[in-house]
Amino acid sequence: MNAIMSDSAINPQDITPQGAVAPSAAGIALEHVTKRFRTSKGQLYTALRDLTLSVAPGEFCAVVGPTGCGKSTTLGLISGLERPSAGEVYVMGNLVTDIDPRIGYVFQTDAVFPWKNVLKNIVAGPLFRGVPKAQAYERARDWIARVGLTGFEDRYPHQLSGGMRKRVALAQTLINEPQILLMDEPFSALDVQTRNLMGDELLQLWSASAASVVFVTHDLEEAIALADKVCVITAGPGTVKGIYPVDLPRPRNVAEIRFDPRFVELYQTIWEDLRSEVMISYERAKQR
Amino acid sequence: MNVLSNANHGLTPINTSDDVDAEVKSHNTRALRRRLAVNALRILLLVVIIGGWELGARLYVATNEAFGIDPFFWGQPSGVWAQLVTWVRDGTSQGPLWAQIAVTLEEAVIGFAIGVALGVVFGVVLGRNHFLADVLGPYIKAANSIPRVMLAPLFLIGFGLGMQSKVALAVVLVFFIVFFNAFQGVREVDRNLLANARILGASNRQLSTQVIIPSALSWILASLHVSFAFALVGAVVGEFIGGIQGVGLMVQVAGANFNANGVFAAIVILALVALVAEAFVTWLENRLVRWRPNQAADAML
Numbered sequence: 001m002n003a004i005m006s007d008s009a010i011n012p013q014d015i016t017p018q019g020a021v022a023p024s025a026a027g028i029a030l031e032h033v034t035k036r037f038r039t040s041k042g043q044l045y046t047a048l049r050d051l052t053l054s055v056a057p058g059e060f061c062a063v064v065g066p067t068g069c070g071k072s073t074t075l076g077l078i079s080g081l082e083r084p085s086a087g088e089v090y091v092m093g094n095l096v097t098d099i100d101p102r103i104g105y106v107f108q109t110d111a112v113f114p115w116k117n118v119l120k121n122i123v124a125g126p127l128f129r130g131v132p133k134a135q136a137y138e139r140a141r142d143w144i145a146r147v148g149l150t151g152f153e154d155r156y157p158h159q160l161s162g163g164m165r166k167r168v169a170l171a172q173t174l175i176n177e178p179q180i181l182l183m184d185e186p187f188s189a190l191d192v193q194t195r196n197l198m199g200d201e202l203l204q205l206w207s208a209s210a211a212s213v214v215f216v217t218h219d220l221e222e223a224i225a226l227a228d229k230v231c232v233i234t235a236g237p238g239t240v241k242g243i244y245p246v247d248l249p250r251p252r253n254v255a256e257i258r259f260d261p262r263f264v265e266l267y268q269t270i271w272e273d274l275r276s277e278v279m280i281s282y283e284r285a286k287q288r
Numbered sequence: 289m290n291v292l293s294n295a296n297h298g299l300t301p302i303n304t305s306d307d308v309d310a311e312v313k314s315h316n317t318r319a320l321r322r323r324l325a326v327n328a329l330r331i332l333l334l335v336v337i338i339g340g341w342e343l344g345a346r347l348y349v350a351t352n353e354a355f356g357i358d359p360f361f362w363g364q365p366s367g368v369w370a371q372l373v374t375w376v377r378d379g380t381s382q383g384p385l386w387a388q389i390a391v392t393l394e395e396a397v398i399g400f401a402i403g404v405a406l407g408v409v410f411g412v413v414l415g416r417n418h419f420l421a422d423v424l425g426p427y428i429k430a431a432n433s434i435p436r437v438m439l440a441p442l443f444l445i446g447f448g449l450g451m452q453s454k455v456a457l458a459v460v461l462v463f464f465i466v467f468f469n470a471f472q473g474v475r476e477v478d479r480n481l482l483a484n485a486r487i488l489g490a491s492n493r494q495l496s497t498q499v500i501i502p503s504a505l506s507w508i509l510a511s512l513h514v515s516f517a518f519a520l521v522g523a524v525v526g527e528f529i530g531g532i533q534g535v536g537l538m539v540q541v542a543g544a545n546f547n548a549n550g551v552f553a554a555i556v557i558l559a560l561v562a563l564v565a566e567a568f569v570t571w572l573e574n575r576l577v578r579w580r581p582n583q584a585a586d587a588m589l
Contacts, residue, residue: 079487081486081487101489103487104487105483105484105487107480109480111478111480111484112484113481113485113498114579114580115502115503115505115577116579124485124488124490125488128485128488128490128491129488129489156578156579157579158579158581173487173488176488176489
């Protein structure tokens with residue numbers, strides 16, 4: 001945590017003139033962002049069109065939308081792995097031009113290193129960033145305990161279950177103490193029970209960290225159960241269709257909150273909005 | 289039958305632990321029987337081929353060259369064995385047998401090491417640098433299409449009759465195999481893993497050493513099996529064409545003296561050397577990629 005505090009203490013110097021204009025209060029701000037890709041046939045494909053979205057510091061924002069609406073592309077832009085074709089992306093008031101060290105990214109597919117055991121996977125981030133070895137390992141062991149993997153330090157990823165691999169991925173990302181946490185359908189490959197448990201664990205870890213989260217999912221239930229606000233994206237090219245604050249009390253139990261009458265109400269409202277986009281995307285898929 | 293015995297003996301529970309034990313046992317005996325059969329047939333095959341060859345050769349002599357296998361041209365197993373015994377006991381015409389094997393092995397190992405190192409370095413560099421790969425691509429393909437054994441006379445002129453020319457030939461043979469595998473291995477690295485490492489904070493160098501090379505390692509190691517055999521080919525062919533020592537020269541001398549048994553005996557020696565080397569590479573592979581779920585290892589055969 002200390003390392004990050006000192007980071008943000010230095011950063012005001014880096015703030016560009018645009019940074020001052022942009023909502024610098026926001027943890028993440030996407031301003032009229034458009035992203036086009038060149039397809040293999042040489043045509044241009046527009047994944048995002050004029051998308052504007054901001055996430056406050058410490059806010060948990062879930063992004064839902066039909067398949068292929070550019071949800072993952074949004075995360076790519078925030079992380080700095082990709083650049084927008086038009087518009088600007090700000091992270092903590094700074095224009096994103098490269099990978100920001102304050103960002104953590106949990107990928108949809110397994111992205112843990114298969115040739116490193118659990119301990120080495122989790123310690124990788126601090127070691128990449130030049131934390132002294134002893135200190136890095138100490139932190140890694142602490143995180144192993146926090147995600148409940150004690151006793152599995154020497155296992156390789158292929159020896160773990162899907163849920164355990166996700167825990168490794170979470171610890172690997174969170175050990176860097178990111179202030180911005182990007183998650184791309186992180187639990188979509190897990191079975192429903194494990195998924196709920198992982199959701200609870202994520203909420204617990206997040207509440208201790210005060211990071212801004214962008215959580216991409218195609219599952220509206222998961223989105224409402226986890227988030228402070230749900231952002232519905234239109235069928236591609238994606239843009240924001242609606243933003244819904246989720247006023248359910250915390251701490252939440254991911255498996256049980258869906259019986260709350262307010263949850264059902266929210267679900268119905270957002271689903272009204274989402275359904276038409278899902279239908280559009282479905283019709284397109286059929287035509288192909 | 290079951291119905292009958294049930295009727296005779298009264299009640300028998302369907303799934304007792306005895307049944308499970310019995311099944312495990314019968315499974316084990318079946319596995320054992322299969323293994324025995326495989327080994328027995330392997331030995332039988334060897335006996336039939338060697339025995340047939342020996343019989344054919346003896347028949348040829350017994351029938352006054354009417355039919356059979358002419359041992360003068362094609363050798364005979366007992367003659368090969370006698371040749372091996374002579375070499376082990378009295379040494380070869382160029383000196384003791386172990387010295388010849390040591391020379392060939394040394395050439396092959398040095399050539400192998402240099403070839404692998406160069407192949408990995410070039411493979412990783414060109415694999416990561418698309419621009420350089422595009423520029424050099426056609427030349428590498430052209431160089432690869434040359435039958436590289438043809439370079440042997442050139443190396444003999446350049447490096448002389450000693451060890452260097454053989455090492456050079458082994459290097460050229462090994463390099464391309466390892467290079468193409470390392471190159472492909474680097475290109476096949478999972479993009480998610482790269483993105484993850486970059487976000488976690490990996491520098492360009494850390495990306496190479498901790499993600500790209502470990503990921504390409506299975507490709508590189510797969511190429512080592514083939515490439516050691518090629519290093520041996522390089523050493524032997526080099527000696528064959530112009531050498532003063534080594535197993536290749538033994539083959540050459542035996543051939544020049546119409547000693548078919550000698551040629552076969554040298555082949556047997558080389559095969560043994562290659563088998564030992566293969567076992568070493570497999571051991572190395574298992575050590576280096578211990579993280580991998582156990583696949584491939586037997587499939588390689």
